[in-house]
Amino acid sequence: MAIQTPNGFTLDTSGKRVVVDPLTRIEGHMRCEVNVDANNMITNAVSTGTMWRGLEVILKGRDPRDAWAFTQRICGVCTGTHALTSVRAVEDALKINIPENANSIRNIMQLSLQIHDHLVHFYHLHALDWVNPVHALKADPKATSELQKATSPRHPKSSPGYFRDVQNRLKKFVESGQLGPFKNGYWDNPAYLLPPEANLMAVTHYLEALDFQSQIMKTRVIFGGKDPHPNWLVGGVPCAINVHGEGAVGAINMERLNFVSSIIDQSTEFIENVYIPDIIAIGSFYKSWLYGGGISGKSVLAYGDIPDHANDYSPKNLLMPSGAVINGNLKEVHPVDLRDPTQIQEFVPHSWYTYPDEKKGLHPWDGITEPNYVLGPKTKGTRTNIQQIDESGKYSWIKAPRWKGHAMEVGPLARYVVGYASGHKEITEQINGVLKALDVPVTALFSTLGRTAARALEAQWCCHKQRYFMDKLIANIKAGDSSTANVDRWEPKTWPKDVKGVGFTEAPRGALAHWIKIKDTRIDNYQCVVPTTWNGSPRDHAGNIGAFEASLMNTKVERAEEPVEILRTIHSFDPCLACSTHVMGEDGRELAKVTVR
Amino acid sequence: MTETFYDVLRRQGISRRSFLKFCSLTAASLGLGPEFAPTMAHALETKPRTPVLWLHGLECTCCSEAFIRSAHPLASDVILSMISLDYDDTIMAAAGHQAEAIVEEVVAKYKGNYLLAVEGNPPLNADGMYCIIGGKPFLDQLRFAAKDCKAIISWGSCASWGCVQAARPNPTQAVPVHKVIRDKPIIKVPGCPPIPEVMTAVVTYMATFDKIPELDRQGRPKMFYSQRIHDKCYRRPHFDAGQFVEAWDDDGARRGYCLYKMGCKGPTTYNACSTTRWMGGLSFPIQSGHGCIGCSEDGFWDNGSFYNRLSDIHQFGIESNADKVGATAAGVVGAAVAAHAAVSAIKRARQNGGNE
Numbered sequence: 001m002a003i004q005t006p007n008g009f010t011l012d013t014s015g016k017r018v019v020v021d022p023l024t025r026i027e028g029h030m031r032c033e034v035n036v037d038a039n040n041m042i043t044n045a046v047s048t049g050t051m052w053r054g055l056e057v058i059l060k061g062r063d064p065r066d067a068w069a070f071t072q073r074i075c076g077v078c079t080g081t082h083a084l085t086s087v088r089a090v091e092d093a094l095k096i097n098i099p100e101n102a103n104s105i106r107n108i109m110q111l112s113l114q115i116h117d118h119l120v121h122f123y124h125l126h127a128l129d130w131v132n133p134v135h136a137l138k139a140d141p142k143a144t145s146e147l148q149k150a151t152s153p154r155h156p157k158s159s160p161g162y163f164r165d166v167q168n169r170l171k172k173f174v175e176s177g178q179l180g181p182f183k184n185g186y187w188d189n190p191a192y193l194l195p196p197e198a199n200l201m202a203v204t205h206y207l208e209a210l211d212f213q214s215q216i217m218k219t220r221v222i223f224g225g226k227d228p229h230p231n232w233l234v235g236g237v238p239c240a241i242n243v244h245g246e247g248a249v250g251a252i253n254m255e256r257l258n259f260v261s262s263i264i265d266q267s268t269e270f271i272e273n274v275y276i277p278d279i280i281a282i283g284s285f286y287k288s289w290l291y292g293g294g295i296s297g298k299s300v301l302a303y304g305d306i307p308d309h310a311n312d313y314s315p316k317n318l319l320m321p322s323g324a325v326i327n328g329n330l331k332e333v334h335p336v337d338l339r340d341p342t343q344i345q346e347f348v349p350h351s352w353y354t355y356p357d358e359k360k361g362l363h364p365w366d367g368i369t370e371p372n373y374v375l376g377p378k379t380k381g382t383r384t385n386i387q388q389i390d391e392s393g394k395y396s397w398i399k400a401p402r403w404k405g406h407a408m409e410v411g412p413l414a415r416y417v418v419g420y421a422s423g424h425k426e427i428t429e430q431i432n433g434v435l436k437a438l439d440v441p442v443t444a445l446f447s448t449l450g451r452t453a454a455r456a457l458e459a460q461w462c463c464h465k466q467r468y469f470m471d472k473l474i475a476n477i478k479a480g481d482s483s484t485a486n487v488d489r490w491e492p493k494t495w496p497k498d499v500k501g502v503g504f505t506e507a508p509r510g511a512l513a514h515w516i517k518i519k520d521t522r523i524d525n526y527q528c529v530v531p532t533t534w535n536g537s538p539r540d541h542a543g544n545i546g547a548f549e550a551s552l553m554n555t556k557v558e559r560a561e562e563p564v565e566i567l568r569t570i571h572s573f574d575p576c577l578a579c580s581t582h583v584m585g586e587d588g589r590e591l592a593k594v595t596v597r
Numbered sequence: 598m599t600e601t602f603y604d605v606l607r608r609q610g611i612s613r614r615s616f617l618k619f620c621s622l623t624a625a626s627l628g629l630g631p632e633f634a635p636t637m638a639h640a641l642e643t644k645p646r647t648p649v650l651w652l653h654g655l656e657c658t659c660c661s662e663a664f665i666r667s668a669h670p671l672a673s674d675v676i677l678s679m680i681s682l683d684y685d686d687t688i689m690a691a692a693g694h695q696a697e698a699i700v701e702e703v704v705a706k707y708k709g710n711y712l713l714a715v716e717g718n719p720p721l722n723a724d725g726m727y728c729i730i731g732g733k734p735f736l737d738q739l740r741f742a743a744k745d746c747k748a749i750i751s752w753g754s755c756a757s758w759g760c761v762q763a764a765r766p767n768p769t770q771a772v773p774v775h776k777v778i779r780d781k782p783i784i785k786v787p788g789c790p791p792i793p794e795v796m797t798a799v800v801t802y803m804a805t806f807d808k809i810p811e812l813d814r815q816g817r818p819k820m821f822y823s824q825r826i827h828d829k830c831y832r833r834p835h836f837d838a839g840q841f842v843e844a845w846d847d848d849g850a851r852r853g854y855c856l857y858k859m860g861c862k863g864p865t866t867y868n869a870c871s872t873t874r875w876m877g878g879l880s881f882p883i884q885s886g887h888g889c890i891g892c893s894e895d896g897f898w899d900n901g902s903f904y905n906r907l908s909d910i911h912q913f914g915i916e917s918n919a920d921k922v923g924a925t926a927a928g929v930v931g932a933a934v935a936a937h938a939a940v941s942a943i944k945r946a947r948q949n950g951g952n953e
Contacts, residue, residue, distance in 0.1 A: 022693070024686040025689065027658045051655060053727070058765065065902065075659075124665075124688055180683060186690075210673045217876070221876050228662045230885075236845065240846050240886055250884075251886070373724075373726050373727075
């Protein structure tokens with residue numbers, strides 16, 4: 001009873017069904033079900049977004065200048081990227097140009113997010129899929145010290161005594177019987193391949209990264225006043241610059257700029273001395289575990305981001321690459337047009353929404369979203385106690401977006417594949433460097449490990465771009481320009497009656513765009529298509545499976561009842577479910593109220 | 598055996614002297630006098646780590662992200678040394694039924710002695726299935742975990758008030774924790790997100806004094822939520838002098854003048870941002886040039902644009918120092934602020950009269 005999907009996968013549901021719910025160490029809530037055959041190979045995969053908040057209907061009728069604050073609350077992990085996307089969408093609709101300094105400051109803030117998000121994702125959401133803290137207890141601290149010095153000679157914390165202290169701390173923690181976040185892990189599963197010393201080194205860096213990560217976001221506290229959820233502004237940035245005159249202490253002054261500059265240096269040092277060497281070290285023990293590629297070698301999508309100069313969002317001005325690769329043809333990178341109604345469309349036949357005609361997709365400017373929680377006829381369990389999903393029916397709070405009909409993967413790997421295919425110099429050098437260090441062919445990129453490595457390389461790239469924009473900001477101020485906001489169209493009375501716009505960024509998890517319609521100075525329609533909507537998409541009208549589902553196919557699991565391999569591959573996408581599942585369109589009727597017993 | 602916080606520090610190679618110093622610093626960061634340091638030291642020396650179940654409903658995870666940004670104490674010290682964070686689906690190693698088993702185990706083993714921390718809130722529409730955990734409504738998990746807990750911490754504005762998903766028209770009918778759990782003490786720590794050091798201070802306070810902090814009528818710790826941003830704002834003298842930012846990036850903005858006319862909600866927002874500030878005291882929204890949007894107040898999303906002046910806003914929220922001021926006082930405060938701004942504007946106009 002195998003089924004062929006149009007995008008090249010063979011689904012077979014005859015084997016044992018395994019359910020993982022909640023799928024932890026992600027942002028938000030999701031469920032995953034797979035079938036495994038007699039050899040423990042995954043033969044079918046089903047991913048379900050299990051939350052929905054309905055933010056866009058909440059936005060309808062509000063002041064477009066406020067939309068950044070609402071959409072920023074779509075996600076507190078990739079905090080700010082929705083806000084930036086939102087102010088860009090409003091500025092596009094109202095034809096507002098921002099000052100050069102505002103562009104530099106926004107880029108520094110966005111790059112901080114990328115660096116922070118990637119680092120925290122790897123150590124605190126993903127590492128425990130590769131690293132076994134219990135095995136770290138068996139490590140020799142002296143050998144660990146040697147491993148540390150060999151992998152990262154410049155990292156100062158490398159003495160045998162240091163690793164012995166950490167090991168003792170860990171030992172007592174384990175012996176206390178209160179295992180906290182490590183409780184019920186899969187610590188005797190043979191899927192863990194690291195030697196004890198590499199485990200100890202990685203656990204040590206788990207702790208170092210946890211203590212360090214907040215530093216990275218201090219740039220955003222300086223420019224945005226707080227983090228998570230700093231402040232943004234349609235027309236520029238809210239922080240004024242005053243480095244020369246009276247009252248400079250009330251604005252971005254030399255002390256503040258020095259602080260940001262110092263944070264950039266510290267971040268770069270940590271990423272280059274800890275994160276990158278760990279990826280290489282851990283990767284070298286797992287380089288034969290090349291499962292999880294899914295559609296990354298076939299169909300990837302990036303919108304691009306980090307405009308070099310202000311107000312130019314064309315691909316040539318974007319330092320992060322844009323484009324689409326389809327059918328695995330790396331020789332051709334297709335341009336992507338977010339305004340073209342035939343390119344990006346969302347489908348709902350397997351999503352808990354309803355369309356007048358569910359065979360057709362809708363472009364976000366014309367998006368409709370009406371929630372419709374119904375389960376397929378073969379569901380096991382009840383409406384409020386699902387034992388097993390029926391993927392032939394509706395089965396997820398995530399819609400199915402498609403680019404010209406293709407299911408696409410987005411994210412760091414997609415950006416790096418697009419960059420590699422389009423000859424992006426810095427990205428190509430980074431990729432070639434890591435392939436050489438691990439002695440693997442370029443096809444190794446299309447894997448769980450490739451996704452994890454691309455994320456680390458991108459964090460490093462972002463560090464250097466932060467420095468670039470810091471230098472640019474200082475140079476521009478030195479040239480006499482301290483401007484940070486354009487207020488020509490701040491007042492709603494200056495706005496046209498009926499306009500629409502689109503804004504986009506590359507969020508840490510992938511391509512993100514917001515589409516807005518403004519009518520009589522109020523939001524008339526607001527739609528977001530977010531990275532995890534792409535990656536976590538359920539099946540579409542034609543039966544194509546999404547990136548998460550595809551990535552799990554044909555993976556061998558050591559023990560079906562312990563989902564280490566499933567976690568490993570799904571985590572490599574850095575899922576963000578609060579982002580993906582909030583989408584709602586024009587139908588803003590208030591739903592029936594329920595009395596709580 | 599379970600070890601105490603002091604044991605944990607000692608085996609990390611921390612001397613007793615450093616430990617006592619830590620206690621007095623922590624006491625100070627809680628706004629307590631040095632005489633409290635020995636109490637804190639005694640508590641940390643003798644108690645096993647309190648088990649904590651940290652559940653996530655409809656939310657954006659900004660509260661967890663804020664928590665890990667705490668400068669003092671560091672999140673790693675809280676998680677590894679002060680509490681036993683047995684369930685938190687954002688960072689826990691286990692997944693699926695192995696994760697769910699932990700909730701059941703802690704509820705059974707530590708009946709009445711574990712803390713429940715809630716980030717986000719439960720939706721009631723669609724039979725609760727707008728937020729599904731383990732195939733069932735999040736509301737079921739929340740009720741099960743709440744049944745035998747000692748107390749509940751409602752992290753952030755979602756759990757405390759409802760926040761963004763509960764903004765009009767609240768399509769999922771998301772409700773704050775206290776609307777569905779009525780028989781447990783609830784400590785509300787609002788903010789979107791709350792200040793990182795306020796979050797860790799609330800946890801440290803409870804671990805240290807083994808009691809719930811003193812709460813105001815709305816359930817917020819008085820030590821952090823009893824004064825308005827405006828009361829302690831370093832830009833307050835500019836408000837009093839009638840010096841306002843009139844447009845973004847104008848001369849007043851570059852001099853750090855008051856943001857009242859740009860819509861700042863500091864005068865009606867109860868929080869510690871202007872005193873504790875963010876991430877080790879580095880800055881807060883007003884210091885970085887944007888008005889306060891009032892993110893720790895109930896219903897702050899539905900009070901008109903963030904850029905409208907308070908005087909233009911009808912029925913601004915619920916005035917929150919509820920022990921002293923009733924709900925009707927909001928209008929009075931708003932009017933008083935407006936009148937004051939007008940007076941200062943006139944004063945300033947007179948001063949600048951010759952130039953205009």
